[in-house]
Amino acid sequence: MTKKLLTMSSSTSPKKIRIGVMGCASVAHRYMIPAILDTQDLELVAIASRTLLKAKEYTDRFGGDAVEGYENLLNRQDIDAVYVPLPTGLHEQWILLALQRGKHVFVEKSLAMNVTSAQRMLDSAMEKRLVLMEDFMYRYHSQHRFVFEQLRQGVIGELRTLRTYFAFPPLDPHNFRYNKELGGGAILDAAAYTVNASRWFLGNDLEVGFASLFYDRKKEVCISGSAQLYSPVTGLSAFISFGFDNYYQCNYELWGNRGIIHCDRSFTPPPDFTPTVRIGLPEGMQEYTLPADNHFKKILKEFVDCIRQRQYAKHHEDLLSQSRLLTALQEKGRIQYIQ
Numbered sequence: 001m002t003k004k005l006l007t008m009s010s011s012t013s014p015k016k017i018r019i020g021v022m023g024c025a026s027v028a029h030r031y032m033i034p035a036i037l038d039t040q041d042l043e044l045v046a047i048a049s050r051t052l053l054k055a056k057e058y059t060d061r062f063g064g065d066a067v068e069g070y071e072n073l074l075n076r077q078d079i080d081a082v083y084v085p086l087p088t089g090l091h092e093q094w095i096l097l098a099l100q101r102g103k104h105v106f107v108e109k110s111l112a113m114n115v116t117s118a119q120r121m122l123d124s125a126m127e128k129r130l131v132l133m134e135d136f137m138y139r140y141h142s143q144h145r146f147v148f149e150q151l152r153q154g155v156i157g158e159l160r161t162l163r164t165y166f167a168f169p170p171l172d173p174h175n176f177r178y179n180k181e182l183g184g185g186a187i188l189d190a191a192a193y194t195v196n197a198s199r200w201f202l203g204n205d206l207e208v209g210f211a212s213l214f215y216d217r218k219k220e221v222c223i224s225g226s227a228q229l230y231s232p233v234t235g236l237s238a239f240i241s242f243g244f245d246n247y248y249q250c251n252y253e254l255w256g257n258r259g260i261i262h263c264d265r266s267f268t269p270p271p272d273f274t275p276t277v278r279i280g281l282p283e284g285m286q287e288y289t290l291p292a293d294n295h296f297k298k299i300l301k302e303f304v305d306c307i308r309q310r311q312y313a314k315h316h317e318d319l320l321s322q323s324r325l326l327t328a329l330q331e332k333g334r335i336q337y338i339q
């Protein structure tokens, strides 16, 4: 079935990739399903939920067939790929089954509970020659291209360090992020962005220097924390802070010997958001208002391209190194209980 997908139709345009959604998640209705509908190369075929009523609510709004149960979605022959916005604790079970059923997988972050689990899923994707990609959509936003260009031109001189924060105030107590078995906790959630950005700017060889993690004693999940990551090769380091019990922050700062770049709303800008990047230099602060961008659509385009070009392993090294560092953060963090 996958091979059929890759063949061209009698006209010049390739066939659409038929996609199903596994779970009526908030992120799905707010961002990813609208982006799927707005992507010419994708066709939304069905939306599955644990309950038919919920699936129908979503299909009434977005179209496609309502399906009760995720396995029924995976059993369909008219679906080439699935979007999986389930809690991380459910990923391995459903992703392995999706791959077994011959579906490409686009999964919400974080991919895996730990690096061993990530490796199992990536091995299976490779064996089946299917794409498995994680939704770190922020990397596709043009504001970061602007930042990389400033670095390349040496605007802030030699890069010395990175600081990045992603945190928000407490969530609804029933949110899966407070459930250990479902992969709750700030490490696989808010921290995942800060770890991802640190690796993006400083390299994949980062290790955990120190990490201080605040845990909820009853729920046994990490509520907030901070860490220093460093590269044993370049000596460069990052300072990251993250959590679910904080004043809202979503930014990074790159500090060089000549200046500093501050990117606000770095990880979650909605498609209509106009970002601002500030660059501090000895001669003064410059502020750049950049165009809005839809990183959700752009990452979906990358997913489609990987499928069409059969680039199954293109993102695997990145996914593994992300999972490796998150696992190290979990294992090396010094835990302090706050409740």
Ligand SMILES: NC(=O)c1ccc[n+]([C@@H]2O[C@H](COP(=O)([O-])OP(=O)(O)OC[C@H]3O[C@@H](n4cnc5c(N)ncnc54)[C@H](OP(=O)(O)O)[C@@H]3O)[C@@H](O)[C@H]2O)c1
Binding pocket: 022, 023, 024, 025, 026, 027, 028, 048, 049, 050, 051, 054, 055, 085, 086, 087, 088, 090, 108, 109, 110, 135, 136, 137, 176, 182, 189, 268
């Ligand atoms: N890339 C991004 O920008 C971004 C932003 C937010 C979240 N995320 C990620 O997206 C995923 C979903 O986050 P969300 O905030 O959208 O969560 P959410 O609204 O709670 O959705 C999670 C969905 O998982 C399904 N589910 C299956 N078993 C479940 C269980 N035992 N408990 C709770 N839900 C269960 C539910 O769908 P049914 O009831 O329909 O079966 C539920 O709607 C997470 O992995 C999160 O990290 C990514």
